[in-house]
Amino acid sequence: MTVQTSRLSTIAKQLSQAAIRLDNIESLLIQHYTADWSDEEKATLEDSFVRELCILAFMLQLSSSRFRSTPSDYYSWSLDKRKSYLGRVPNENHLCKSLIVQNTKYDEKFATPFYYEKYYCCIIQYSSKLNSEAVSRLFRKRMSHVPRKYFNFQFAYDCESITGYPFNAVTPLAMKRRIPVVISNAIVDLDPPFIWLGGGREDVKWFVNVAQLVDAFSAIVGAID
Structure with missing residues (x-):
């Protein structure tokens, strides 16, 4: 040798x-x-991809995290039935979703980290609706020197190419590119302060403490719905 x-x-x-x-x-x-996770939540970690997301969540100090798989017909259920199935939350206001919005009038010359970017991940309650004009107002207020005509937020239908996740699976965890997170102030006001949202797969949901979520992603909080 x-x-x-x-x-x-x-x-x-x-x-x-x-x-x-x-x-x-x-x-x-x-x-x-995961010592106090339910058996159903622990079973989700048999999926190596979800296990990796879980480890990342813990590394980001999202210690409240749990993951739960859902049946194939989950999205045909009422919000109340979804809440009952997932558990841990008192009502459907704690069921949330991550939507990717694009500023269709984005101009790179005004680019500013967090406050003027092309894409944002907006987290809102399922019981509400994203208000694109409210999103524009939120950022126009912070970027008052940028002319109004350079703001126009619309839902990004190609979210999978942007985040790596298909619709209903989008999560701020491990997106393929860094995208600032915006959280509805209605979510921040929830009591208890916990939500379920997308978990990286269409049939997986992620449970997390709202304050930990805000801190981990330096999220912007505002009235966006």
């Missing part, structure tokens, strides 16, 4: 050992944070 081959063999062994250690750390992390 040559010296170079020996070194490569040693490196490969070290990488393998490191991977095992990482797997052990991830397992310990999962065990710690």
Whole structure:
């Protein structure tokens, strides 16, 4: 065996050992944070993709996170039935969705992180409706030097190409590109302060504390519905 081959063999062994250690750390992390999860919630982690999202959530200090799979006919149910199935929340006002909006009049010369960007992830209650004019007002107020004609927010129908997630699966976790998060002030006022929203797959929902969600994504809070 040559010296170079020996070194490569040693490196490969070290990488393998490191991977095992990482797997052990991830397992310990999962065990710690999911100790009080229901059996149904724990079963969701059998999906490796959801497990990765879960670990990311914990790393972002979203310790309140839980994930729950839903039946194929979930979206045909009433909001009350969805709430009853998912559990943990008192009424349908705690069921939320993430919508991607695009400023169709965006001009790069005014680009400003968070306050003037082309895309935003807006989180609202299922029981309400996104108000695109309210979204425009929210950002016009913060960017008063930008002419009104450069604001026009519309629903982005190609959300999968933007976020990596199809409609009904969009989540601010691990989107394919960084997109600022905007949360309805009605959500921030919820009591108890917990919501269910998209969990990265169309049949997975994510439960999280609202304050943790705001902090983790430095979310903008405003009247957008």
